[in-house]
Amino acid sequence: MTADSHALVVSEEHSPVAGLAHDARGGISNPILGMLLFITSEVMFFAGLFGAYFSARAQHTPWPPEEFAHTLNPLSLILVATVILVLSSVTCQMAVNAIRRDDRAGFLRNMSVTVILGVVFLLMQAYDYLLLADEGLTLAAGSFGTTYYTLTGFHGAHVFGGVLMLGVILYRGMAGQFSSRHHDAVEAASLYWHFVDVVWIVLFSVLYLL
Amino acid sequence: MATTTLHPAAATTYRSSLYEWLTTTDHKKIGILYIVNSLLFFFVGGILALVVRAELAAPGLQFLTDESIYNQAFTMHASVMLFLFVIPILAGFGNYAVPLMIGAPDMAFPRINAMSFWMLPLAGIILMSGFVLGGAAAAGWTSYPPLTEDRVLGSTGPGQDLWITGVILIGTSSILGAINFLVTIFKMRAPGMTLFRMPIMAWTVLVTSVLVLMATPVITSALIMLFIDRNLGGHFFDPSTGGNAVLYQNVFWFYSHPAVYVMVLPAMGIISEVLPVFSRKPLFGYKAFVFATAGIGALGFSVWAHHMFTTGAVFLPFFSLMTFLIAVPTGVKMFNWIFTLVRGQLTFSTPLLFALGFLSMFLIGGINGAFSASVPVDYAIHDTYWVVAHLHYVLFGGSAFGVFAGLYYWFPKMTGRMLDETLGKIQFVLMFIGFNLTFFPMHALGLQGMPRRIADYASGAGWNDLNMAATIGGFIIGISMLPFLWNVLVSLRSGAVAGDDPWEGNTLEWATTSPPPPYNFDRLPDIRSERPVFDQRHGHGAGGHK
Numbered sequence: 001m002t003a004d005s006h007a008l009v010v011s012e013e014h015s016p017v018a019g020l021a022h023d024a025r026g027g028i029s030n031p032i033l034g035m036l037l038f039i040t041s042e043v044m045f046f047a048g049l050f051g052a053y054f055s056a057r058a059q060h061t062p063w064p065p066e067e068f069a070h071t072l073n074p075l076s077l078i079l080v081a082t083v084i085l086v087l088s089s090v091t092c093q094m095a096v097n098a099i100r101r102d103d104r105a106g107f108l109r110n111m112s113v114t115v116i117l118g119v120v121f122l123l124m125q126a127y128d129y130l131l132l133a134d135e136g137l138t139l140a141a142g143s144f145g146t147t148y149y150t151l152t153g154f155h156g157a158h159v160f161g162g163v164l165m166l167g168v169i170l171y172r173g174m175a176g177q178f179s180s181r182h183h184d185a186v187e188a189a190s191l192y193w194h195f196v197d198v199v200w201i202v203l204f205s206v207l208y209l210l
Numbered sequence: 211m212a213t214t215t216l217h218p219a220a221a222t223t224y225r226s227s228l229y230e231w232l233t234t235t236d237h238k239k240i241g242i243l244y245i246v247n248s249l250l251f252f253f254v255g256g257i258l259a260l261v262v263r264a265e266l267a268a269p270g271l272q273f274l275t276d277e278s279i280y281n282q283a284f285t286m287h288a289s290v291m292l293f294l295f296v297i298p299i300l301a302g303f304g305n306y307a308v309p310l311m312i313g314a315p316d317m318a319f320p321r322i323n324a325m326s327f328w329m330l331p332l333a334g335i336i337l338m339s340g341f342v343l344g345g346a347a348a349a350g351w352t353s354y355p356p357l358t359e360d361r362v363l364g365s366t367g368p369g370q371d372l373w374i375t376g377v378i379l380i381g382t383s384s385i386l387g388a389i390n391f392l393v394t395i396f397k398m399r400a401p402g403m404t405l406f407r408m409p410i411m412a413w414t415v416l417v418t419s420v421l422v423l424m425a426t427p428v429i430t431s432a433l434i435m436l437f438i439d440r441n442l443g444g445h446f447f448d449p450s451t452g453g454n455a456v457l458y459q460n461v462f463w464f465y466s467h468p469a470v471y472v473m474v475l476p477a478m479g480i481i482s483e484v485l486p487v488f489s490r491k492p493l494f495g496y497k498a499f500v501f502a503t504a505g506i507g508a509l510g511f512s513v514w515a516h517h518m519f520t521t522g523a524v525f526l527p528f529f530s531l532m533t534f535l536i537a538v539p540t541g542v543k544m545f546n547w548i549f550t551l552v553r554g555q556l557t558f559s560t561p562l563l564f565a566l567g568f569l570s571m572f573l574i575g576g577i578n579g580a581f582s583a584s585v586p587v588d589y590a591i592h593d594t595y596w597v598v599a600h601l602h603y604v605l606f607g608g609s610a611f612g613v614f615a616g617l618y619y620w621f622p623k624m625t626g627r628m629l630d631e632t633l634g635k636i637q638f639v640l641m642f643i644g645f646n647l648t649f650f651p652m653h654a655l656g657l658q659g660m661p662r663r664i665a666d667y668a669s670g671a672g673w674n675d676l677n678m679a680a681t682i683g684g685f686i687i688g689i690s691m692l693p694f695l696w697n698v699l700v701s702l703r704s705g706a707v708a709g710d711d712p713w714e715g716n717t718l719e720w721a722t723t724s725p726p727p728p729y730n731f732d733r734l735p736d737i738r739s740e741r742p743v744f745d746q747r748h749g750h751g752a753g754g755h756k
Contacts (some may be wrong), residue, residue: 036317041388043427049429056453056454139444140445142451150434150438150444
């Protein structure tokens with residue numbers, strides 16, 4: 001998607017079809033519209049998983065089951081991880097704002113912090129999984145365990161995907177590929193990262209607080 | 211920099227090397243790859259259908275020694291036809307035609323477009339590999355648990371897991387394709403090509419893409435949950451361990467009902483291009499057709515549970531009402547098509563014949579579908595051959611006839627050569643007769659209570675003659691593919707040269723060469739209506755309609 005934005009600019013400015021103007025100028029750019037549509041499909045994917053979660057929750061009382069009544073404690077490591085992920089969204093936006101101003105140093109600094117925070121979140125989630133497994137909460141531990149690990153696991157996979165995406169953005173940024181006039185890829189990747197963050201806030205609220 | 215000249219000497223474009231085809235990002239070549247790949251799987255699925263029909267020709271087991279082979283055959287027949295033929299070939303027509311029709315040089319994301327395509331043959335191989343790895347998926351294309359969670363009954367080999375993997379891949383390919391179509395349609399239209407001047411084909415692809423975008427991720431989640439249940443000890447669906455089997459059906463059909471519109475809307479788009487061209491009239495009621503298409507798309511999300519009436523776990527009056535309602539926009543379209551034909555100057559070329567085949571067969575499929583929307587009737591005919599008759603009248607009588615209309619219509623544009631009319635008409639007659647001989651008797655079989663998905667039936671049940679008729683019809687459909695294949699082979703070598711606009715078409719693809727140059731157009735006609743090429747040909751400054 002990122003490279004396509006590049007290709008599009010080239011085709012508009014240098015290609016023999018430049019005379020064939022089309023409505024691509026003005027309005028939302030192709031990569032950003034593409035990312036918004038992709039996020040729409042991701043919302044529906046998580047809607048399917050949440051549907052399964054609420055169906056299981058409605059079917060079983062008590063929820064959580066007695067043996068796991070106090071396993072998912074919001075005032076624990078997971079709260080720290082949540083704060084870290086929310087912070088990473090803030091730094092990600094600071095990186096976007098920086099490149100909009102052509103502040104490349106600020107962009108690289110904030111984007112590096114974002115990637116590091118994403119990795120830290122993943123490590124904390126992995127450690128949390130180990131702690132939960134010690135308490136007997138595994139994927140095979142009834143509907144409660146299955147839904148918990150499926151929802152958080154797929155969210156974690158999306159964080160991993162986001163870290164890769166931002167890593168590529170960081171790498172390209174270090175190569176000097178972005179400027180205030182050319183950073184659609186940064187905007188698109190940051191939208192994805194915010195989406196992943198919002199999914200986690202919903203997940204945390206539903207799994208730990210509700 | 212912008213001094214490079216265009217080379218519309220397009221005849222050379224398609225004689226390029228294999229490497230060029232494997233690495234292309236040109237939407238026209240990718241569209242053709244989609245179509246060829248889908249036709250290959252159409253023949254695979256057709257052979258599986260003939261295995262099923264041969265087995266059912268008479269009571270008792272004919273040549274299969276083991277019912278599980280039969281289960282694999284009907285499961286894979288449906289999976290291949292739906293996921294590897296109907297959905298991708300319509301995406302292929304969309305890929306080929308939509309950028310041309312809206313005057314764009316290519317799709318918005320050409321490399322993602324290539325990736326969407328190449329996931330399909332890979333997924334097809336994964337799906338089919340079950341046959342050689344100890345047993346393909348055998349629990350029906352719906353893959354309901356707990357049947358799919360029972361390895362002995364569902365599938366003896368890894369087939370079910372391969373099926374899940376393959377279908378998720380195909381779904382991902384569809385989602386990426388849908389994003390590509392939507393961005394292309396919203397952002398890449400030529401100047402003057404307003405949304406309400408787009409060809410109907412582009413509109414149907416737009417609505418289809420919205421359906422794919424919103425529905426396909428949901429089946430991905432369903433299949434991932436099924437995979438977790440099967441392989442990682444999850445408890446989503448198996449009632450014996452606290453799961454909920456009806457949950458799977460809800461999530462599955464939340465995708466799979468909108469998916470039936472994914473499988474038919476672009477075919478409706480194809481015949482909405484063919485009917486006006488061959489009756490020399492604009493489409494009757496363009497805007498009504500567009501709103502009806504959007505209406506079908508919107509209503510399509512509120513009818514999924516009509517597949518689940520007999521579970522007793524869904525709110526029957528709501529889903530029954532919504533299902534009846536969806537007949538309204540469909541009826542509007544029937545009206546559009548018929549009044550496009552009325553008092554037109556009809557030319558009975560092969561594309562029009564297949565479009566008329568679509569019209570008549572889809573009408574039957576719509577009517578027998580409305581029966582099933584009635585809850586008491588559905589209780590009686592659920593899982594009988596009535597349902598098999600219904601779904602084939604809409605999917606084969608509808609979509610597949612639409613696909614062949616599109617093949618005959620755009621083959622000259624794709625290759626620069628015409629397909630032979632006589633062979634085309636022979637194919638149409640054989641296919642039309644074979645189709646009705648196969649599937650019309652299934653209405654009677656269904657009403658008499660013959661269950662679907664069973665390898666055998668009692669000889670005294672009175673179903674013998676109708677089953678034999680259906681089997682004969684099935685083989686006639688198979689034979690009808692021979693003139694088609696021969697036609698393609700001969701016409702590619704020595705068919706009549708098509709010229710730019712052999713049908714006197716309305717839409718922009720007929721304003722460029724056959725086949726078009728890599729970037730499609732070196733100039734575009736003025737676009738002042740939904741028939742810019744018609745306007746140009748007849749010198750209308752500001753198009754006839756609207």
